[in-house]
Amino acid sequence: MNTYLIKNTCIVSDNAKIFGDVLIKDKKIEKIGSSIQLKSRALEIDGNNQFLLPGCIDDQVHFREPGLTHKATIYTEAKAAIAGGITSFMEMPNTSPPAFTQELLENKYDIASQTSLANYSFFMGTGNDNLEEVLRTNDKRHEVCGIKIFMGSSTGNLLVDNPLVLDKIFGGSELLIATHCEEESIIKANFQQLKAAKGVLEPADHPIIRNEEACFESSFKAIQLAKKHNARLHVLHISTARELQLFGNMLPLEDKRITAEVCVHHLHFTSDDYARLGNQIKCNPAIKAPNNKVALWEALLDSRLDVIATDHAPHTWDEKNEPYEKAHAGLPLVQHSLPLMLMYVEQGKITIEKVVEKMSQNVAICFGIKDRGFIREGYKADLVLVNMNQPYTVSKENILYKCGWSPLEGTTMPASITHTFVNGHLVYENGRFDETVKGERLLF
Structure with a gap:
């Protein structure tokens, strides 16, 4: 060395x-x-x-390995992350098969140890039928970043909608619980109503189907469970102004039992961008109306939102260019999240100290990461x-994602x-x- x-x-x-x-x-x-x-x-x-800067720590990525390696691999996406200033990542369990057992979870660590240029951790996955395996992760609480619960369906069949299972996870987990919060019943009702009215749906319908109410009701439910059991809860990718009333900024981050994350695409895009980008920015939770972006920035700067992440979720170009209902949800971001936030530094919207706080320091504090996140x-x-003072323009020639595209193509950083x-x-x-x-x- x-x-x-x-x-x-x-x-x-x-x-x-x-x-x-x-x-x-x-x-x-x-x-x-x-x-x-x-x-x-x-x-x-x-x-x-x-x-x-201290290397960024991304607490929410989907690197697709094992089983979905036509989209991405731990090697390719970690390499892209490194080029974008992300030195550590925490990867989600919705691979194929999902990380529903301790053996499958450790298999991902084995792959990363051989191929990842960045530091790594992996969330244990939850389903309605693997409670015992989930709680076995307590024995690895110093070696695993947390438990992931999909309280709304997204890519992969990991929806947990059994109230008894949810209660037992919140009551029994000694690890941080990270939640994807969207209320499934509201999403289904919205879809059926809009489908009946329009027939053919389009990308701009996405935030109508996966609306503010669906996010709020699910986040509220998760927070009530966390308060009931004094569980350590981290709510991922907050996307609505309404949800922000659920989070406070009066306590030091070290003392918070409930924390919140915002993703770069919800800080950058709005529903106005569907006309230009279509399914490229289809993601769950949806990118919503401009008033939500304004509110998210305010909450980021006053510390109701604690960390910035990517929810990096690559799909092939063909998968994104299906008709709306079949198009996969998610967008690739790890190579460009720090440069994008530095663009907002240049514009005077946020200081470079605050970017470091939200993308490095606070992630280390939230998860209790040992000896990282600070210089x-x-x-x-x-x-x-x-x-x-070294600008560059995002193009297919300099994109490192295996999927080979970005919704930020043409943007000069x-x-x-x-x-x-x-x-x-x-x-x-x-x-x-x-x-x-x-x-x-x-x-x-």
């Missing part, structure tokens, strides 16, 4: 910016200071006019150098990721990868 010295850079961590040097040695941040001098040799990197001496050297370190290994440098070292399993 090489020793690196990043010189003369703007270090962003702990809600502050400082100028100085960072020494990386033996996988960790050895020293932070000004004008660090070494007696031994180190590979120097000039960080002048760049920002050094601190003794922490793992998961680091990203960003050049805010104001900043480029120039270097990405994972556990002190320089895995990405100006478009080139060093794949000789793989990422590590996250610990909690």
Whole structure:
């Protein structure tokens, strides 16, 4: 493992910016200071006019392996994540077969240990019939990021709608419970009503079918269960203004038992974009009317929303170009989420310190990730150098997702990721990868 010295850079961590040097040695941040001098040799990197950020931690991705590898693999999507400044990810259980047993869960860890350039963790999947297996995950609470419950149907058949099972999971899990919240009965009623009225549905109907009420009722139900059992609940991809009344910002994040995530596509797109992008932005929960985007930004900045993630969910171009009812829901984002948020930094909508807080620091705090998410001496050297004066345009030629497309094609990002370190290994440098070292399993 090489020793690196990043010189003369703007270090962003702990809600502050400082100028100085960072020494990386033996996988960790050895020293932070000004004008660090070494007696031994180190590979120097000039960080002048760049920002050094802790690597982003994405708490919600779908990398499709095993079983759906025509869409993506852990290798391809982790590589795209690295190029986008994401150094750690937590992957969802709706693969084929779904991660419904401890054996299937560990199989995913085995694949990642051999192929992932980023650090990794995987959620245990829940169904109506695997309660015993789910609760066995308590024995791995320091090695598994959490339990995932689909309280609304999405890609894969993982809907949990048995009230008794839900109650027992919330009552028995010692791990964080992450929920996809959409009320299935409301979605079905909306679909049937709209289908009867129109006959042929289109992408713009998606937020009408999967509407604000469906999200609110399901999130409310999850929060009531969490309060009943004092469970640790993390509600994923909040997409509506109405849901925001369910979350508070009076407690420090460390003391919150109920936290919330927002995804980059709900901060960037609105229902107005269906006319231009159609099924490309079909996802669950749906991208909704512009007033929701405005409210999400307000809640992000006042800390009712705690973390930013992607819900990266790649599908092939053919799968997205089916008629609306058959088109798969989800969009690929891990390569472009940090650059997209840096675009909003340039526009003055959010500070770079706040981006680091929401995409790195708070994720580490929410999940209790050991020694990551901050630039601190003794922490793992998961680091990203960003050049805010090096714009690039998203195109098929520079997209690394296996699916080969992005709804952001044609968007000019104001900043480029120039270097990405994972556990002190320089895995990405100006478009080139060093794949000789793989990422590590996250610990909690």
